Amino acid sequence: MARVTVEDCIDKLPNRFELVLLAAHRARLVSQGAPITVDRDNDKNPVVALREIADETIVPEDLREEFIHSMQKHVEVDEPEATEVPLIQQSGDMSIVNDAVDEDAPEMERMTEEDLLRGLEGMPPAESPGSQRNGY
Template identity: 60%
Template sequence: MARVTVEDCVEQITNRFELVSLAAQRAKSISCGSPITIERDNDKNAVVALREIAAKNLDIPQLREELIGSLQTRNKIDFVEDENLHAESQETISDEIDISDENALIFDDEDNLNFEENAFDDNITEEDLTKL
């Protein structure tokens, strides 16, 4: 069994932080049941992931996408669904409220209003002003 070092993998992925992150993502997918592309040789998942990277058996851009997707809390699909949900709720609200019905309710009883005859008397006398 040959030992895998980071130096064997740096040729594939030059940034060591990215290398470790991608290897950890691959190790997680192996733990979840993803098939491995090399012989296990009684190695742990992290070592198998590094050996796969060194052997150039993995699609690195695809592995990057998986890593990014696992770190995101919301996907683009979630944003689109949220926007559609907001638009749908606005349409539902506007459908439920019919302005013509509202105006009918407000002004429906206008003819039945009973006003006192002198309530709107425009003739104000000086006597009325002194009372104020």
């Protein structure tokens, strides 16, 4: 292949903008030392990248995933927690975090969502900080 054009690659990647992004990413990888899959023929890295896409010697989906991964600043890893979340008990006006489960402590009462909603509906509305009723 003497010359590579967009028309040679557009049937492999129909979006021209994605073609430019992936070819530029592949050209950067080649300049960093990645092995090429076609003969260089004294071509520069962007031309080699386009020829690889046109000849389908690289998988565009793999290149797309590599590009996305290279653009990510923070990769979030979802790992399970090693321990259970500590229980929070109410003691007067202060909350106490209980890391250890006490076997002698009475079992906490479970409340259904419907019971919670009924209890919240019976409460008086909260006063806003700027209202006239609370004296501020």
